[in-house]
Amino acid sequence: MSEVADEAGWDVEPGDEIEPLVQAVGRMLKVFREAAGMRVAELAVAMGYGEDMIRKIERGVRIPRPEFLDRVDQLLNAQGNLRAFMEDMEKARYPKKVRELKELEDRAVEMLLYSNHHIHGLLQTPEYATVMFENRQPALSVDVIEREVAARMARKSVFEKEPAPALVFIQEQVTLERPLGGKNVLRRQLEHLLDVGRLRNVALQVMPTNREEHAGMHGQMEVLKFLDGTAIGRSEGAFNGRPVSIPRDLRILELRYGMIRTQALPPRESLAFIEQALGAL
Incomplete structure (x- = not known):
């Protein structure tokens, strides 16, 4: 063949x-x-x-x-x-789990997203996403990597929605500094973050490493809210990592997310922080 x-x-x-x-x-x-x-x-x-x-x-x-x-x-x-x-x-062509996630993201009117190990998928450039999948172990085939990257890029259509959803991204400082794929990949990724962070419907915040208080110790977190008033959320270290949708559980996630937001740098200071990180490359 x-x-x-x-x-x-x-x-x-x-x-x-x-x-x-x-x-x-x-x-x-x-x-x-x-x-x-x-x-x-x-x-x-x-x-x-x-x-x-x-x-x-x-x-x-x-x-x-x-x-x-x-x-x-x-x-x-x-x-x-x-x-x-x-x-x-x-x-x-996209994996079933990605199609299901994209459907939720397309329905959402507000998304609260926190990433602690890497740049959030919705913010990744194709080069950065490729490196992410190339680093998986056991190693993925070239075909699978291509399919996963294409699926991740397709999810970014959420930025083109009308009316635009409210998007809040909180990124750990280390995710802006780890040169996955090399400095050129990271440079283009940081430039992209600055572009996205300047969108009117996007709030991009950085959690500095030197914070003495941090409500995000449970790991990556996301809460998606829909037009009908329902929502779905997930946190790596809560509810066994399962998605939750009942109000009681969602309140816990939103409380934690709210605390993380107050502990992170405000959006304007965060963009300045990213510009400084970019200048240091």
Whole structure:
């Protein structure tokens, strides 16, 4: 199988609710291929992919990339029937857990986010995100890293929403100083933080390392609030790390988050802190 064959798509996660749709697209591909009088081997050569990859897509165990559907639709004269699923396959390519998280983030009208080990995913540049996944152990494959980074970047569409949600990010000082991927990666990441931190709907705060009081000892935390008054929250060191949605538990998380905000630098001072960190590189 050629190297480009792996670029045709991504494997379907077992039990994923998107599986029936992927299988339907695969069956449709097979119908149009046979109607065009092409064998699997001929389609593979014409598309520049391996036969095994084409068979996997037709069996519904491989999610085709949108660009694959665009090309094969033209090749098989499918009259847009395959191309019509490009947007669905774009969403399906992301891991199930990421799709579920993105759905919550897209619904949120306010997000309270605290990160202590790394830059929050919604704030990461593609280079920084790639380094994050490259540092995972056991090591991830190139295909998985690419898929995870693409999914993380897709979540950043939250910054383009109208009306814009209120976003509060609190970052530990160390996350602004650890040169993951090298100084150039960190430099571009800090520049991006400054751009995002200047958005009117964003409050970006830095928690200095020298604070003698710190309410964030429970680790990473997030609270997402929705238009209907409901919310969902999670903290690494609370409620066994499980998401919570009942008011009593949410009050605990919001209390802790409120304390972290008061202990962190205010937004204007935080941006100045980031500019200073950038200048020191």
